[in-house]
Amino acid sequence: MKPVKSEARERVLVAAEQLFAEKGFGPVTLRQIGAKAGLNHSSLYHHVPGGKEDLYVEVMERSFARHRAGLSAALAESAPQLRAQLYAAADWLLSQPPMDLVRMEYVDMPELSQAHVQRLSEGAYEALQVPVELALAAAQARGEIAHDDFALISGGLVGMIQSLYAVSEAVAGKSRPSMAHGLIDVLLDGLRPR
Amino acid sequence: MKPVKSEARERVLVAAEQLFAEKGFGPVTLRQIGAKAGLNHSSLYHHVPGGKEDLYVEVMERSFARHRAGLSAALAESAPQLRAQLYAAADWLLSQPPMDLVRMEYVDMPELSQAHVQRLSEGAYEALQVPVELALAAAQARGEIAHDDFALISGGLVGMIQSLYAVSEAVAGKSRPSMAHGLIDVLLDGLRPR
DNA sequence: ATTATCTATAGATCTATAGATAATGC
């Protein structure tokens, strides 16, 4: 009855995370997750007795934890030059499946319990917003940037990078990381002639 | 048999557009659209014989046409100062339901026919990308900006503005348009001290 | 006559559960 760690359970979580990240909560069916994990859909209830919503919340929290760690590591490794830090953060974000916060807010969240919405909202903030805000604050303390609305800038930056998932690399003629670096340069230096 | 213009049909299109814009193609049911339009769901087939997918494509194309016109008008009215133009464009975008291109690409598009995907992709590009690119090119010709990857900048700008829909105005303590203006200032002037 | 609407229903799914069966661990 108690969900235990097992190889099959881990396969279920990985499959679920890939599908939920790509499509969100509603459109993904337990059958698709089961098929991807090599299990009959009804066997999912053995590993995650709480059903679809509990599974979604569990894998999203895993994903947030990974984002928080990955982003923080990317920012730390390339410190203390903000430009290099933001390049590394963008590269790391673009190595992951898209994290579409607008879809989460408008489509996924309304289907979940209030308690789950609360937890996921906090998780998203801690994972994506906090690490970048800290790096911006440190850069300001060093005199690298002349701005102090860190929440605004980190939200805008992350949103801008995530929106690159809607751009085809083939159409743009360059990779998403290189597009992200170009946008970070604009953010740092401005569009106006210096 | 032939779909005719009528008051009821217009109600259906308006209801469908609101719901599809908010949730995307899959999660919206014909029953929800019917209820919002004050019709039994089966009556939708009288007004849109092609069914759900045709209805989605029709209302998305309407939405693209409105975006193209609204954005172009906002940019034209406040010309020729780029900052004022981008403020107006952001204000106009934020007056509309969110246009989540990542969700469209990853969730909605895979459920549609290839021909419909083609039409909608072009429509999105013409509606959101082209007007901003033209304004940027004109600003560069005037010497206002020192940058020439207009596609990159307009994509990043629009993505950044749309991502504000994931931010609660209550949490941020300011309105989305004012957040957008702050981000446009950063884009124009840069984060580094001048 | 034509247009607009509804009721009823077919046929596909979906989530979730009950209960049988097989594999594994003492």
Next chain:
DNA sequence: ATTATCTATAGATCTATAGATAATGC
């Protein structure tokens, strides 16, 4: 004995269609 899996099924929905009925336009 416990753990893991499957089959079968209940009960909700969904899209789409057929066909009856009401409203409207000549």
